[in-house]
Amino acid sequence: MPEKTQSIAQEKVPTKFAPAERASAEEIARQAKLFAGKKLLGMLPDMMPCVVMVLNQCRQIVFVNKQIAALMPPGQPNSSVLGMRPGEALGCTHGFESEGGCGTTESCSLCGAVQAILTGQKGESSVRECRVLRRYNGEALELRIWTTPIQIGDEQFTVCALLDISHEKRRQALEHIFLHDIYNVAYGLSWYADFLKKGTPDKVEEYADTIHRLCGELIDEIDAQRILLRAESGELTLKPEPIGSLAVLRDTVAMYSRHPVAQDRTLRLDEKAADVSVVCDKILLTRVLGNMVKNALEACRARQTVTIGCSQSNGSVEFWVHNPGHMTREVQLQVFQRSFSTKGRGRGLGTYSIKLLTERYLKGEVSFTSTAESGTTFTVHCPLKPGV
16 A cells, blocks of 8 residues: 555645545544544444445545454454555555555546445445455455445545455356356257257267267366366365477367357467477466467457467466457456456356466466457466476
8 A cells, every 4th residue: 555644645646536645644543533432333333244444535444343354364453454445455456556546546447346435425325346356365356335425523434334245246157157058058968969869870970979079068167167166265286297388279279169159260279389398287277278268259250260379488488369359448457357247247257267377376477468450369478387
């Protein structure tokens, strides 16, 4: 968090959304006393199951109940958040990207929490949802926030209630996967099994191949969720091994060229793709590349081409996937957030899992570029060896 000023900033602090000015440490202490001693509706805040905080007009915390401890790093006292803004207290990556702090970056303009707080400061109650990617452990929080304006003496404050709805969002995603994606594959299996039973001998091999492909898709869908759940809980075990980048790319192209998302689209391996020797977990790398390719194919229109390639640069291997489409700025600002998707409710795990698996487990980095002229390219940089 930017250092606390001794008074409300005299010089204009840059911001791309909400005001950046802060109250002084002395002013925060004075305002905190207004809510000390359980004066805010007696002991009610600490009896509530969700986090309750009170913000001043600079969006700084002047009161918080004990439930904040569940969302803070271990060993950090609750009182340490006084003077912080909500995103800074929760460790949001965007809360530390600019001098102004939480609420002042371009990404903050799409944050439901900031929007709800600004609405509360206008004298109106609000309910929004927000997604927080935490900078110190990569954890993804999904929160519902209620804001209500209150007046203490002649001062205006905003009461915020935060409820962790991560489990609700995960349930929605699993419901979509099992009730839609996996159901569709299982229905296809049943359909072709019936064909196989009633079909003529000359069709047996064709139907058997289709059933084999559908079984592979079913296993792939289930395996993707198993890996993601273990990755988020920290239970994923790595098995590094020497692999050739070109072999992994060829396997990926072979797998997804026959995938339903590749229908009427072309997936090709760049002719200049390098064959780089790298030591990493082959299953995780294949999963990351598969998600990159699948997202690119979904973003394409019919008869367009997705290209996959790799190169070696500065002690790392660089895998990239390009598609001719481009993302709007609003999508770019949210693309790695869990549950964010342009494809509707219950989706939005693809790019999030790419970032999670690459950065937390493969110890690499993920980036992208997207313009109307050049299309969209997602790039994964991985070290050639663990720890390098």
